[in-house]
Amino acid sequence: MIAVFRACALGFLRDRGGLAMTLLLPPLVYLLFASVFGSSSRGEIEASLSLYDEAQTPASRALEQDLRSRLGRRQTTEPDAATVEAAVVAGRADVGAVLRPGANAFPDIEILTAAGREVAAAAVAGQVRRMAVVGPPPPGAPEVRIRTVGPPGDAQSVYYAGAVSIMFVFFAAMHGAMTGLDDRRSGLQARLSLVAGGLGPILAGRAAWLTVVGVAQSLTILAVAAPNLPPTQPWQIAAWMFTALLASVAAAGIALAVIALCRSRDQAQPLSTFVVLLMAALGGSMAPRFLMPDLIRQLGWATPHAWAIEAGQTLLWRGVMDKTVIAAWAVLGAAGIAGGFLALRIETRRAPV
Amino acid sequence: MPASPAEAAPALRLAQVHAGYRDRPVLKGLSLTIAAGEAYALLGPNGAGKSTAARVACGLLRPERGTVSVGGPSPSSSADRGRHVGLAPQDCALFPALTIRENLETIARLGSARSPGGDRACRTSAVEDALRRTDCIARADERVSSLSGGWRRRANLAAALVSRPSLLVLDEPTEGVDARTRTNLVRAVRDTLDTGAGCLIISHDAAFVTQAADRVGVLADGRLIAEGPLGALLAQTFGEHRLLTVRFVNRPPEVLTRQLMASRLESNGDALVWRRVGADVLDLADRLADAIDGGAGEMIIRRPGLDELLDRLLESRS
Numbered sequence: 001m002i003a004v005f006r007a008c009a010l011g012f013l014r015d016r017g018g019l020a021m022t023l024l025l026p027p028l029v030y031l032l033f034a035s036v037f038g039s040s041s042r043g044e045i046e047a048s049l050s051l052y053d054e055a056q057t058p059a060s061r062a063l064e065q066d067l068r069s070r071l072g073r074r075q076t077t078e079p080d081a082a083t084v085e086a087a088v089v090a091g092r093a094d095v096g097a098v099l100r101p102g103a104n105a106f107p108d109i110e111i112l113t114a115a116g117r118e119v120a121a122a123a124v125a126g127q128v129r130r131m132a133v134v135g136p137p138p139p140g141a142p143e144v145r146i147r148t149v150g151p152p153g154d155a156q157s158v159y160y161a162g163a164v165s166i167m168f169v170f171f172a173a174m175h176g177a178m179t180g181l182d183d184r185r186s187g188l189q190a191r192l193s194l195v196a197g198g199l200g201p202i203l204a205g206r207a208a209w210l211t212v213v214g215v216a217q218s219l220t221i222l223a224v225a226a227p228n229l230p231p232t233q234p235w236q237i238a239a240w241m242f243t244a245l246l247a248s249v250a251a252a253g254i255a256l257a258v259i260a261l262c263r264s265r266d267q268a269q270p271l272s273t274f275v276v277l278l279m280a281a282l283g284g285s286m287a288p289r290f291l292m293p294d295l296i297r298q299l300g301w302a303t304p305h306a307w308a309i310e311a312g313q314t315l316l317w318r319g320v321m322d323k324t325v326i327a328a329w330a331v332l333g334a335a336g337i338a339g340g341f342l343a344l345r346i347e348t349r350r351a352p353v
Numbered sequence: 354m355p356a357s358p359a360e361a362a363p364a365l366r367l368a369q370v371h372a373g374y375r376d377r378p379v380l381k382g383l384s385l386t387i388a389a390g391e392a393y394a395l396l397g398p399n400g401a402g403k404s405t406a407a408r409v410a411c412g413l414l415r416p417e418r419g420t421v422s423v424g425g426p427s428p429s430s431s432a433d434r435g436r437h438v439g440l441a442p443q444d445c446a447l448f449p450a451l452t453i454r455e456n457l458e459t460i461a462r463l464g465s466a467r468s469p470g471g472d473r474a475c476r477t478s479a480v481e482d483a484l485r486r487t488d489c490i491a492r493a494d495e496r497v498s499s500l501s502g503g504w505r506r507r508a509n510l511a512a513a514l515v516s517r518p519s520l521l522v523l524d525e526p527t528e529g530v531d532a533r534t535r536t537n538l539v540r541a542v543r544d545t546l547d548t549g550a551g552c553l554i555i556s557h558d559a560a561f562v563t564q565a566a567d568r569v570g571v572l573a574d575g576r577l578i579a580e581g582p583l584g585a586l587l588a589q590t591f592g593e594h595r596l597l598t599v600r601f602v603n604r605p606p607e608v609l610t611r612q613l614m615a616s617r618l619e620s621n622g623d624a625l626v627w628r629r630v631g632a633d634v635l636d637l638a639d640r641l642a643d644a645i646d647g648g649a650g651e652m653i654i655r656r657p658g659l660d661e662l663l664d665r666l667l668e669s670r671s
Contacts (some may be wrong), residue, residue, distance in 0.1 A: 003462030011450035014496075187442025187524075190413055194440055195516055196463045 004192070004205025005212075011179075012213065026168035026217050027224040030160055046294050047120040048074040050084045050093035055107035060099040063107065066131050067097075074294060088112045089150040089318060091310065094120045094290040097128065102143060109144045115317075116155030120290050121146050155317050157228035159288060162312030165221045166247050166305045167276070167285035169214035173248070173255035174272035176210045180259055181268055189347075199347050207252040207340055214248025215241070229316055239315045239325065246332035247308040253339025254304070260346035279303040307331045362424060364389050364520045364551020365410055370419035372409050379405040380416070381575035387520070392542060392552040394562040396663060397572035403555045404443075406572065407522050410553055411438045424519030436464065439518030439550075443525045445505040446512070449498040453489050453508045454480060456497060457515045464516045483514040487541045503534035510541055521545060521552040527561045539564045559659035569659070571666050579666050583659065590665055591657045597634035598653045599627040599641070605648040612644055630657055630665075 012019065049071055053060045068075050076093065078084045084096040096112030109128055113121030125144050183189040193199045222240070258275055262268035280286055282296060283305020289297050300306040311328035314320060365387040373379040379402045387393040395403045408414040409421055424437040440446075447456045461476040484490045487507045492500065497508060506526060513521055521542070527535050535558070542552055542565050556562050562569060563583060571579040579586060599613065604624050613620070616637055618627040629637070638652050645652055657665075 003459045006462075007448050007451055007455070007459045010455065011448060014450045183446075186444040187440070187446035188448070190411070191440050191442060191446045191512065192460070192463060194411055194413070194438055195436065195460050197436060201463065 001201045001205045001208065004202055005208050008176075008179075008206065008209035009212075012176075012209070022172050022213060022217060023220050026164055027221050030164035030221050030224060046074065046292070046297075047094035047117075047124050047290055048076075048092075048294075049124060050076050050078055050087040050096045051099070052078045052081050052084045052097075053099045053107075054081065055099045055101045057101065057105075057107060059105050060107040063099065063109075063128070063131060067128070070127075070131075085112055085149045088114050090322075090324075091313060091318075095124045096149070097124065106143070111144060111146045112149050113146060114150040114155060115148055115152070116159060116288070117290055118146070118148070151230055151317060151319060154228045154230070155313070157225050158230070158313055158317040159309065161221055161225040161229070161316070162243075162309040163285040163305070165218040165244060165312075166251075166283070166308045167280040168217050168221075169244075169248050169251045170255070170276045170279065170305075172213050172217060173210045173251035174258065174268075174276055176213060177206065177252075177255040177259040178265060178268050178272070180206060180256070181262065181265055184347075184350075185264075199344060203256060203340065203344050203347065207249070207256060207336075210252035210255060211245065211248040214251050215245055218244035218248070230319070232316060232319070235321075236315050236319060239321060240312060243308060243311045243315065243325070243328065243332070246329050246336065247304060249336030250304040250308075250332040250339070251336075253336035253343070255339070256343035257339040257346065260343040260350075279305055282306075284309050304332050304335050362389065363387060363422070364391070364424060365393075365553060366420075366422045367406070367409065368420045370406075370409055370416045370421060372405055372414055372416040372419075374405075378417075379575050380409065382419070383572070383575065383577060384419075385570055385577060385580070387551040387553060389519070389549045389551055390546050391568065392546055392554060392566045394554040394556060394566035394569045395572055396556070396562065396569055396659070398663075398667060401572040402575040403572055404524060405575075407440075407524055407553060407555050410520065411440050411522055436516070437519040439513035439516050439521045441509050441513035441521070441523045441526055443528065445497065445509050447497045447505070447508055450496060452494045452496050453500075453511065454484065454493040456508065456512055457483055460512055460515050479515050479517055482517075483511040486514055486544050487511040488537055502529045503531060506530050506534060507537065507541075510538060514541070514545060517548070517550075519550055521550055522555075523552065524555045525557065526554070527556065527558045532560075535561055536564075562659055571663060573667060573670055578670055583662075587657060587662055590662055591630065592632075594630050594632050594657065595634045595654050596628060596630050596657045596661055597638055598655075599645055599650050600653070601625050601648060601650040603649065605650060609644050609648045609650075612641065616641060630661060 049067065051064060051067065053064050064077065076087070078087065081098045084098055087093040088096040094117055098110040098112065099107040100110060102108040111121050111125045111128070125146055129144050180189065189199070189202060192202050196202060218241070255272070258272055259268050262271060282300045283303035284300055285305050289300050289306065292300070307328040311325045314322060314324050363386045367383055367385050370380050370383045371378065383402070383406055385393070395406055397403055405414065409416050410423070448459065451459065457480040458476065461479050465472070465476050484493050487510050489504070489507050489511050492504055497505060500508065510523070510526060513523070523542070526538055530538070539561060546552060554562060554566055566583065568581060569583050569586065570577050597618070599618060601624070605613070610624060613627050616629070618629045620627050631637070634654060638654055642652070
C-alpha cells in the first residue's frame with residue numbers, strides 16, 4: 001500500500017501541469033463562484049419557512065393558513081420566536097417569520113434570515129406582503145421588516161469554501177482514478193496484484209493517494225478563504241479538516257468505483273465528468289441549495305456534496321458541533337468505504353486473482 | 354546451487370485445465386509441465402489460447418476444471434500462486450513517471466509486504482540483481498517514459514525478475530526490439546533459469562524462441578498438438594528435408610512462374626517469394642539456378658525452422 005502511495009506521489013509531483021491544475025484551479029474557481037453567486041441570486045425561490053404567530057389575530061391566522069397552503073411541508077409552525085431563530089441559524093429553515101401584534105388589522109411581520117440568504121428572505125418578504133393584502137382592502141398595510149440573525153461573518157465565503165472544495169476533490173479523484181485504466185490496460189495492475197496477493201492493496205494505495213490530494217486541495221481553498229471566515233477556534237478548523245478528509249475519502253471511493261465500471265478512457269471521461277457535474281449541481285456546489293426547487297433540494301442529500309457543505313457551514317459559521325456534523329461524517333465515510341469495496345468487487349470480477 | 358531439473362519440483366504444472374471467458378471456452382484440457390530451470394515456449398496461432406494459458410498460470414484467471422501448481426504442490430489459492438510468478442506482460446507494465454529503479458523498488462516493496470523476512474537489504478539486493486541480469490544498470494535512474502522501446506522491454510523483464518519468482522511468464526517479450534536487445538533478453542532469461550526458475554514464453558518471435566526455449570508446445574484451439582525440444586520436433590517433422598526459398602525483387606516472367614509451379618514451389622500470393630520443403634530441394638535448386646538467375650531472383654536453402662514447423666503442424670491438423 002505504502003509503495004503504491006509513494007509511486008502515485010512521485011508521479012503527481014513530476015507532472016507539473018497536473019500539479020498546477022490540481023492546486024491552483026480550485027481556489028481560482030472558488031473566488032469566481034463566491035463573487036458571482038454571492039451577490040446575484042435572483043428569481044423565484046422555493047424557500048422553506050419557519051413561522052411563529054405571536055399575534056394570534058384573525059388576520060395572522062389567515063396569513064399562516066395561506067402560507068401553509070402555498071408552501072406545504074416547506075412551512076413549519078414553531079411554538080415561539082426563539083425556536084424560529086434557532087431553526088434559521090441551524091439551517092433547518094431558509095427563512096423565519098414572526099407575526100407580531102400590529103397597530104392595525106395586519107400583524108407586523110418580522111422576517112428572519114441568516115447571512116448569505118438575503119435573497120431568500122427578500123423573496124419570502126415579497127410573497128408575505130402580497131398575501132397579506134389579498135381580500136377586502138383594510139386600512140393600512142402590513143409592516144414587513146427583515147432581520148438577519150445568527151453569527152457574524154461572511155456566510156457565503158464559508159459556503160463556497162465547502163462547495164468548491166468538494167467539487168474539485170471529486171474532479172481530482174476522478175482524474176487520478178483514471179490512471180488505473182492505464183495500469184489495467186498495460187498489465188501493470190495485473191503485475192502489481194500478483195506481487196501484492198490481490199487488488200486490495202493496490203486500490204487502497206490509490207485511494208490513500210487520492211485522499212491526500214483531496215485534503216491538499218481543501219487546504220488551499222481554506223487558506224484563500226481564511227480572511228473572510230468568521231473568527232474560528234482551533235477545534236473548528238480541526239473538525240473542518242476532518243470533514244475535508246472524509247469528503248476526500250468519499251470522493252476517492254466513488255471515483256474508484258466509477259472508473260472500475262469503465263473499460264477505457266473514452267468511457268471514463270464523459271462518465272466521470274457527468275457524475276461530478278451532476279453531484280456538484282445537486283449537492284449545491286454550483287449554487288446554494290436554497291435557490292433550488294424543493295425536489296432537487298431533497299435529491300441533493302443523496303450526494304456527498306450536500307453533507308460536506310452542511311457540515312462545513314455548521315462548523316465554521318454556526319460554530320457548533322452537532323448531530324448534523326456527525327451525520328455528515330458518517331455519510332461521507334460510508335460513501336468512501338462503500339465505493340472502495342464496490343471498486344474492488346468490480347475490478348476483481350474483471351480480473352480475478 | 355539450484356537443484357537439477359530432475360530433482361526440483363516443477364516450476365509449473367497444468368493438468369487437464371479448462372478455462373475461458375464467460376461462455377467462451379478457450380483452454381480445453383490443456384496439460385503441460387515446465388521443469389525448474391527450463392524455458393518452455395507456448396506457440397500457436399492467434400486465438401489458440403496462449404495468453405489464456407499464461408493468465409491461468411499466473412493465477413489471473415481461475416480454471417473451470419483442472420489443476421494448476423507453481424513451484425511445487427498446488428498452493429491454497431491462486432492469489433498465493435501469484436507470489437511465485439514474475440509476469441512480464443505484453444505492454445510495458447511500469448509506472449512511466451518513475452525510473453526503472455523506482456519501479457523495481459515499488460514492486461519489491463509490495464512483495465516484501467507479504468513476506469515478513471523481506472527487509473530493506475533484501476529488497477535492494479533483489480532490485481540490483483534484476484537490474485544486473487537485464488543490463489539495465491546504466492539506465493536505471495532514467496524515467497521509463499524517456500526510454501526507447503528496447504530499454505522498456507528490458508525494464509519490463511527486470512520488473513518480472515525482481516520478486517525472484519519460481520516461474521517467469523513472458524508475454525511477447527521481444528515485440529519491437531532489435532537483434533541486440535533480443536540477444537540481451539535471451540541472456541537475461543537463460544541467466545535466470547540458472548537460479549532454478551522456470552519460464553513460460555508466449556512469443557511469435559522465432560529467433561527468440563529458438564535461442565531461449567528448451568522446449569516448445571504448439572497450441573491449437575485450446576489443445577496441445579505437439580510438444581518437445583525444438584530440434585527434436587523439427588527432426589521428427591522434417592527429417593532431412595530442406596527449405597528452398599526463391600525471392601524476386603520484381604514479378605518473375607510468366608515462363609519462369611510456370612516453371613516454379615511445375616516444380617511444386619508455392620508462392621506467397623504476390624509471386625515474389627516461392628517456397629518448398631522437401632528432400633530434393635538441392636537438386637531442384639540446381640535445375641532452376643539459371644532460370645532464377647535470369648529472372649533476377651535469389652535462392653536460399655536452409656533447414657526448416659520454427660515458422661515452417663508451425664505451418665506444417667497447423668496445416669496437418671486442419
